[in-house]
Amino acid sequence: MKLYELCCSDERLFFSPFAWRIHMALAHKGLSFETVPVKFTDKEKIAFSGQKLVPILVDGDETVCDSWAIMNYLDGTYPDQPLFDCEQSRNYAHMIKFWVEATLGPAVVKTVLMDIVGKLHGDDRKYFVESRTQRFGKPLEDIVLQPEEGVAALGAALGPARKALEDRNFLSGDAPAGADYLLFGPLMWGRNSSSIELLAEGDTVMRAWRERMLDAHDGAARKSQSAH
């Protein structure tokens, strides 16, 4: 099985929050895989997939794109160790996915924006700055948050997860599963692309959860190359 992930100029440094969902999902299921590092400008390398984004999972003859589709593919094809225990929880997690992307994603990217630029390969820098300037409609220097502003924005955005995690070790219950990986993606993005500490010192609930996630599945995430 091959997982195509976004890398920095250091090809061991993976930072796509979407690819991290799948990295963790594969670890959850105990499926071994090979990582294929992809730069932003490596569009030819992934042209076979018929689209331009990672993650891409190649499983024998199957090529599956889009993190949500891959999570569903994995549960369909390898039903042991399900990411979602019932159809209803899969549906609820789908809403949680959109919540993560609408609130946490922007808070993280605005905080680590300049650190990402610094870590990218030369060709990728130009691509990243141009594409993000277009997406935000402003120059990056007008978007980037001071670290303390970023930590505050992310801390506020995490409110609902923090309250749920006051009652249990993982969003999913006693053990991590699908929705935990959805939420974990943006934090791994920050960890692997920036030395900025994204969680406030007093945010003991989210910090403890992050430690548990880093330890999960034999330390799959902690073992990865980080920017720290």
Add this chain to the structure above:
Amino acid sequence: MKLYELCCSDERLFFSPFAWRIHMALAHKGLSFETVPVKFTDKEKIAFSGQKLVPILVDGDETVCDSWAIMNYLDGTYPDQPLFDCEQSRNYAHMIKFWVEATLGPAVVKTVLMDIVGKLHGDDRKYFVESRTQRFGKPLEDIVLQPEEGVAALGAALGPARKALEDRNFLSGDAPAGADYLLFGPLMWGRNSSSIELLAEGDTVMRAWRERMLDAHDGAARKSQSAH
């Protein structure tokens, strides 16, 4: 079974978003119940419960307070027609509950604030204005949103739910269940306390879902007295 709900000066007009969760949960399970209208200042009427908030469910000798605790009590005691199909979906819904309360609740209350005041019983008006002024730390007139601002704020807050509902009829799947009732509460609050239309005309996805929710369980919500 008795459900203590918050009422306006018109005792048939119920507007607690938390009580509406239970109203719908009871309809979901096909359990018949009697509603006991409670005004904000009727604290003596609910003193037996040992706390000061609705909803309160009295089921024979059992008294259960707090909407989330009541939903769990109902699934534990009446497991047919579960509100949550598995423990994981219950856990995910718990996070969705906190999301609803942190984002949708404030958007609705800031929009319908003055309409609520107008609909309350005389004693309750004073209580409501004083308690909310204290909660917000400002006079209500500095909090209230213009209807179009409120619709925009709620529309933005609903983003993750709208995206999930593009793929299915209810957050829970083909039929409504627990998380749908959590999200529906604030909309019933608006409907039953204000004539302001909370969903933008172009928000066809959320409007269609609201219609389906109003129709659910033999029109349990639509049949209730509304401010429209």
